[in-house]
Amino acid sequence: MELAQLLNAMPGAVAQGLIWGIMAIGVYITFKVLDVADLTVDGTMCTGGAVCASMLINGHGIWYSMGAALLAGVLAGLMTGIFHVVMGIPAILAGILSQFALYSINLSVIGKANVAVPSRLYPVLVSQKFVKNVAFTKNSIFVVAILTVIIIALLYWFFGTALGCSLRATGSNPNMSRAQGINTKRNIVIGLMISNGLVAFSSALYSQYQGFADINMGRGAIVIGLAAVIIGNVIFSKIFRNFALKLLSVSFGAVIYFMVLQLIMWFGIDTNFLKLLQAIVVALFLAFPYWKKVYLPAIKSMKKRRLIRKHNREVLAARKAEAAAKEA
Amino acid sequence: MLEAIDLHKTFNNGTINEKKALNGLSLKMNEGDFVTVIGGNGAGKSTLLNALSGVWTVDAGNIIIDGLDVTYMPEHKRAKFLGRVFQDPKMGTAGNMGIDENLALAARRGKFRGLSRGISHKEREEYREMLKILDLGLEDRITAKVGLLSGGQRQAITLLMATLKRPKLLLLDEHTAALDPKTASKVLATTNKIVNEHNLTTLMITHNMKDAIVTGNRLIMMNSGQIVLDISGEEKKKLTVDDLLHKFALVSGVEFNNDRALLS
Numbered sequence: 001m002e003l004a005q006l007l008n009a010m011p012g013a014v015a016q017g018l019i020w021g022i023m024a025i026g027v028y029i030t031f032k033v034l035d036v037a038d039l040t041v042d043g044t045m046c047t048g049g050a051v052c053a054s055m056l057i058n059g060h061g062i063w064y065s066m067g068a069a070l071l072a073g074v075l076a077g078l079m080t081g082i083f084h085v086v087m088g089i090p091a092i093l094a095g096i097l098s099q100f101a102l103y104s105i106n107l108s109v110i111g112k113a114n115v116a117v118p119s120r121l122y123p124v125l126v127s128q129k130f131v132k133n134v135a136f137t138k139n140s141i142f143v144v145a146i147l148t149v150i151i152i153a154l155l156y157w158f159f160g161t162a163l164g165c166s167l168r169a170t171g172s173n174p175n176m177s178r179a180q181g182i183n184t185k186r187n188i189v190i191g192l193m194i195s196n197g198l199v200a201f202s203s204a205l206y207s208q209y210q211g212f213a214d215i216n217m218g219r220g221a222i223v224i225g226l227a228a229v230i231i232g233n234v235i236f237s238k239i240f241r242n243f244a245l246k247l248l249s250v251s252f253g254a255v256i257y258f259m260v261l262q263l264i265m266w267f268g269i270d271t272n273f274l275k276l277l278q279a280i281v282v283a284l285f286l287a288f289p290y291w292k293k294v295y296l297p298a299i300k301s302m303k304k305r306r307l308i309r310k311h312n313r314e315v316l317a318a319r320k321a322e323a324a325a326k327e328a
Numbered sequence: 329m330l331e332a333i334d335l336h337k338t339f340n341n342g343t344i345n346e347k348k349a350l351n352g353l354s355l356k357m358n359e360g361d362f363v364t365v366i367g368g369n370g371a372g373k374s375t376l377l378n379a380l381s382g383v384w385t386v387d388a389g390n391i392i393i394d395g396l397d398v399t400y401m402p403e404h405k406r407a408k409f410l411g412r413v414f415q416d417p418k419m420g421t422a423g424n425m426g427i428d429e430n431l432a433l434a435a436r437r438g439k440f441r442g443l444s445r446g447i448s449h450k451e452r453e454e455y456r457e458m459l460k461i462l463d464l465g466l467e468d469r470i471t472a473k474v475g476l477l478s479g480g481q482r483q484a485i486t487l488l489m490a491t492l493k494r495p496k497l498l499l500l501d502e503h504t505a506a507l508d509p510k511t512a513s514k515v516l517a518t519t520n521k522i523v524n525e526h527n528l529t530t531l532m533i534t535h536n537m538k539d540a541i542v543t544g545n546r547l548i549m550m551n552s553g554q555i556v557l558d559i560s561g562e563e564k565k566k567l568t569v570d571d572l573l574h575k576f577a578l579v580s581g582v583e584f585n586n587d588r589a590l591l592s
Contacts, residue, residue: 158443162436165425165446169433172422179381179420180489181407181437 006266011131011141013262017255018144019126019205020224022151024232024254025247026198027225033159034171034191039095040080041225043102044073044196045218048203050109053213056122057115066125066204073200074193076102081189099218106215114214117207124208140209147205148251151198156244158194167191199225220275227282228254234288257281329529330357330497335379335389337553349375350386351553357497362523362530362544366537366572368584372553373533374415377501380531382406394496408438411490411528413483413503420486423475427466427485430474431455434489458488462518480511484518491522498523500532504539516543537569551580 023045030038048069055065076098083094119127126140136142158164169177170187177184199221207213232246232253240249264277298305337350349372357363367373379386380393382403390399393409414420421430432447432455452470459467462484466477474482483503490498500519504512516539523530534540540547547564549557549572556579559567576584 160446161443162441162446163443165429165433166436166441168425168429169422172424173419175414175419176422177433178403179407179410179412179414180433181404181439182433182441183404 006263009262009266010259012128013258014255015126015128015131015140015144015209016206017258018141018148018251019202019209020258021202021228021251021254022144022148022205023199023202023221024225024228024250025148025151025155026195026202027222028229028247028250029155029191029195029198031226031229032171033168034188034195036084036091036171036188036191037095038077038080038192038195039092039222040076040098040102040192040196041095041199042218042221043099043106044076044199045203045206045221046106046213046215047072047076047102047109047218048200049207049213049217050106050115050215051200052204053115053117053207054109054111056117056124062123062125066201069204070197070201073203074197076200077193077196078189080196081192084192085185085189103215106218110213110215113216114212116212118211119208122208126205126209127211128209144205148248151201152244152247152251155247159243163190220278223278223282224254224257227257227278227285230282230285230288231256234285329359329361329394330355330380330531331390331392332356332376332380333390333392335376335391336387337375337379337384338387349553350379350389353389353550353554355548355555357529357531359529360527361546362528363532363546363548364540364544365531365533365548365550366535366540367550371550373550374501375553376550377412377499377531377533380497381410381412381499409496411493411495411498413486413490413498413500415502415505417479417482417486417506420489421474421482424473426471427459427474427477428452428455428470430485431458431489431492434492437493458492461521462488478511480507480515483507483511483515487515487519487522491526491528494526494528496529498528498530500530502533502535505535519543537572541567541569541572549576551576551582556580 023041027038027041030036051072052065052069055068056062060068079101080091080094080098083089083097084091087094089097117124119129126143128140130138130140130143159168166177166182167187167190169180169182170184170191174184177187203218206217210217229250230253232249232251235256236245236249236252240246260281261274261278265271265274269277332353332355335350335353336348339345339347339349347370349370351372353372353376355376365373365376378384380391382398382401385400390397392398393406396409398406398409412420422433425433428447428451432451435451456467456470459470464481464484466472466481466485474485477485483506487503503519504515507515519532520543522528530544532544534543541564545564546558546560547567548555548559557572557575573584
């Protein structure tokens with residue numbers, strides 16, 4: 001348990017956090033903007049990496065591979081959208097179905113359980129080897145930070161357009177949206193496509209970062225994505241009100257999540273229990289806004305409550321005494 | 329302007345809760361007509377408005393707006409012709425978007441929504457002028473989230489949104505019912521002002537019989553999914569609440585059973 005060991009691991013945690021931050025921004029779009037809980041991402045978080053790795057191995061350029069990964073994610077979102085909107089399946093179930101179906105697709109893309117894309121053989125953008133002792137512009141933290149800023153700028157622009165505004169309205173009030181002539185069904189599909197495209201893009205980066213794509217790399221992704229969204233919201237909601245800054249806070253949320261995770265591992269906790277711990281951390285962060293609403297007023301009014309109880313006791317005692325006096 | 333021909337709608341068909349909400353209703357409205365609708369609980373008033381706005385399709389009959397048959401046109405496409413204000417002030421606006429953004433959404437009703445700006449500076453200034461007409465001080469808070477406003481303010485904004493692009497038909501579904509009396513009369517006054525200014529064809533459901541009598545040029549009364557009374561012109565001007573209750577009992581054979589209407 002040396003501090004140096006922890007500090008040594010932190011740059012890696014930041015890079016990982018930033019990569020997952022892009023994924024979390026995708027989750028934010030469905031969960032917060034569209035008000036749809038989309039579980040497709042557990043599948044898409046593997047699809048992107050699988051497609052990117054396979055493309056790289058087949059000798060395609062890095063940007064083609066990343067573009068193909070993004071497109072695969074967009075199609076996965078379209079699949080969920082069709083399940084939900086055309087077939088009338090509730091959003092959560094539609095996402096689970098897509099995720100289930102994507103397992104087969106991912107497996108057929110990779111061809112086996114996992115496939116390596118080592119940074120020394122392929123022109124990868126990021127890698128865990130490029131975190132320390134490399135030129136600043138080659139540093140994975142820098143590269144992902146730039147990509148994040150570009151993505152946020154694009155999304156900020158998009159959600160300010162007439163179409164983007166109608167997407168936000170769809171999530172905020174579907175009845176009103178239809179009354180204002182907005183095709184809410186189509187908009188939900190568009191939102192799911194954008195969201196899953198981002199998740200797949202993040203997945204493509206993640207496979208490069210780890211140096212391999214794995215059939216299980218998306219398992220539980222939604223938990224991490226939600227954690228980032230909620231941590232970002234809980235910590236930064238007071239200061240970040242602008243839409244672009246809200247997206248940035250999601251990215252920060254992911255970074256904080258991975259740093260905390262690193263800290264937990266540094267404490268030497270059995271890694272078998274990692275998922276359990278992650279679930280507990282996320283549950284606590286999810287509970288935070290609710291607790292604040294329900295229990296904070298209760299704690300604040302504790303003294304007043306005690307006085308009221310005392311008062312009521314006295315009133316009842318007085319009545320009892322009065323009744324006893326009457327009887328006597 | 330509007331022609332509804334022999335509309336039928338049954339909910340929960342074939343179950344013990346089967347309810348014939350519209351039962352062969354026909355209604356013709358001329359351009360510039362301002363029709364008020366009253367009726368007992370479950371008479372089919374809101375069902376009529378939902379049928380016209382396309383929340384679901386009717387079981388039988390036709391709906392014609394401005395010469396076009398919209399019977400099977402989906403809700404969001406039909407919205408091009410319609411302005412709607414709902415009973416619940418929360419229903420008509422997007423709570424976590426700004427006043428300006430809500431108005432900008434309404435300004436694009438019936439238009440293609442592409443990648444052009446969602447709201448321009450010029451538009452925002454126009455909206456500021458419009459909000460001044462409402463006289464609620466909203467012009468100074470134009471970027472405030474609508475969710476922070478009171479019910480009356482939200483309803484006034486919804487009214488503005490419904491009429492921003494002049495609708496062929498304005499549908500008001502008890503839009504003052506959820507407001508306190510003072511705010512309700514203010515919103516109603518604004519409604520009259522906007523409707524008269526643009527000579528809008530309007531269908532207004534109300535539970536307030538007095539409002540129904542003094543507002544508009546025509547009054548219809550509904551019972552069991554049908555129109556049982558249709559009064560307009562001079563006859564309407566001379567109406568009293570007692571007259572209405574009496575006439576209702578006469579034509580329908582039952583007492584008028586809208587508790588809220590009787591109490592108010």
